[in-house]
Amino acid sequence: MIRLENITKVYKMGDTELHALDGVSLHIKPHEFVSIIGPSGSGKSTLMNMIGCLDVPTSGRFWIDGVEASKMTDNQLADLRNQKLGFIFQQYNLLTKLTALENVELPLIYRGIPTAQREEMAKKALDRVGLLDKIHHKPTELSGGQQQRVSVARALSANPSLILADEPTGALDSKSGIEIMQMMHDLHDEGNTIVIITHDLNIAKQAERIITIRDGKITSDIDNRGDMADATNVKGSDIGDSTDGKAADLDADLKNAYINNLINDNTGGAE
Ligand SMILES: Nc1ncnc2c1ncn2[C@@H]1O[C@H](COP(=O)(O)OP(=O)(O)OP(=O)(O)O)[C@@H](O)[C@H]1O
Numbered sequence: 001m002i003r004l005e006n007i008t009k010v011y012k013m014g015d016t017e018l019h020a021l022d023g024v025s026l027h028i029k030p031h032e033f034v035s036i037i038g039p040s041g042s043g044k045s046t047l048m049n050m051i052g053c054l055d056v057p058t059s060g061r062f063w064i065d066g067v068e069a070s071k072m073t074d075n076q077l078a079d080l081r082n083q084k085l086g087f088i089f090q091q092y093n094l095l096t097k098l099t100a101l102e103n104v105e106l107p108l109i110y111r112g113i114p115t116a117q118r119e120e121m122a123k124k125a126l127d128r129v130g131l132l133d134k135i136h137h138k139p140t141e142l143s144g145g146q147q148q149r150v151s152v153a154r155a156l157s158a159n160p161s162l163i164l165a166d167e168p169t170g171a172l173d174s175k176s177g178i179e180i181m182q183m184m185h186d187l188h189d190e191g192n193t194i195v196i197i198t199h200d201l202n203i204a205k206q207a208e209r210i211i212t213i214r215d216g217k218i219t220s221d222i223d224n225r226g227d228m229a230d231a232t233n234v235k236g237s238d239i240g241d242s243t244d245g246k247a248a249d250l251d252a253d254l255k256n257a258y259i260n261n262l263i264n265d266n267t268g269g270a271e
C-alpha cells in the first residue's frame with residue numbers, strides 16, 4: 001500500500017542543514033492500523049506529509065498502491081491525494097466559511113462527483129459520525145469534538161484507501177478523544193488502512209503496530225497484535241516530552257499550504 005525507501009527531508013536554514021527525515025524506509029500494508037510516535041520535532045508530521053503527498057522528499061523513493069509517487073508532478077500528486085487519501089489534523093482544518101456538509105463535500109468535489117450524489121455521500125459520512133443534526137452548522141457553531149467528527153467525516157466521505165491522522169485527539173478533551181479513537185477502530189474494523197501520528201503513548205498503544213521515530217529516524221517498529229505483543233517495549237523515555245511546541249507553527253503552515261493547495265489546484269475550483 002505504502003512503501004518508503006530511504007526517504008530524507010533536509011531543510012536548509014542559512015548555512016545549517018536540518019535533517020527532518022534521515023533515511024526512513026517503511027512498508028505499510030493494506031488494512032494495517034499503525035501509530036507513529038515520537039517527541040516534538042522528531043519528524044512525525046514531516047513523515048505524514050510525505051506519506052500524504054503533501055510534500056516531496058529531498059531524496060529517496062516512495063510508492064502508493066504500487067505507483068511511484070516520488071516521480072510525480074505536483075498535479076499528479078494532488079490527484080493521487082484526492083483519489084486515495086483522507087486527512088485528519090489536530091486543528092481540524094475545516095473551512096470556516098463552509099457548513100459541516102460543505103466541508104465534507106470538498107474531497108468529493110475534487111473527485112468530480114455530481115452534486116446530488118455528493119450531498120448524499122456527505123450526509124452519509126456525517127451520519128456515520130453522529131452529526132446528521134448539525135449538517136448546516138459552520139465550524140464556529142460546533143464544539144471541538146464535533147469539529148473533529150466533521151473532519152473525520154470529511155476524511156472518510158470519499159472512501160479513501162488510507163486515512164492519515166496527525167494528532168487527531170491532540171486538541172480534544174479526553175471524552176471526545178476516546179470517541180474519535182473509537183471511530184478510528186471502527187474504520188479499521190471495516191477494512192480501512194489507518195496511520196495515526198501521536199506523541200501520546202495511550203493512543204499509540206491502541207494500534208496494531210507502533211513505529212517510533214526520533215531525530216528523523218525510525219528507532220523501533222513493534223507488532224502490537226495478540227498476546228505476544230508488548231507495547232510496553234515502547235518506553236516513555238523513548239518518546240520524551242513534546243511540549244516545546246517548536247514545530248507547531250510550522251505544522252500550521254504546512255496545513256494551510258495543504259488547504260490552499262486543495263482549494264487552488266487543478267480541479268476547477270470549489271467555490
Ligand atoms: N518547513 C520547514 N522548514 C524548516 N524546518 C522545518 C520545516 N518543517 C519542519 N521543520 C523541522 O523539521 C523537524 C521535524 O519537524 P516535524 O514537524 O516533522 O516534527 P513533529 O515530530 O511533527 O513534531 P510535533 O510533535 O511538535 O508536531 C523539526 O526540527 C522542525 O523544526
Ligand SMILES: [Mg+2]
Pocket residue numbers: 044045046247251
Ligand atoms: Mg507534528
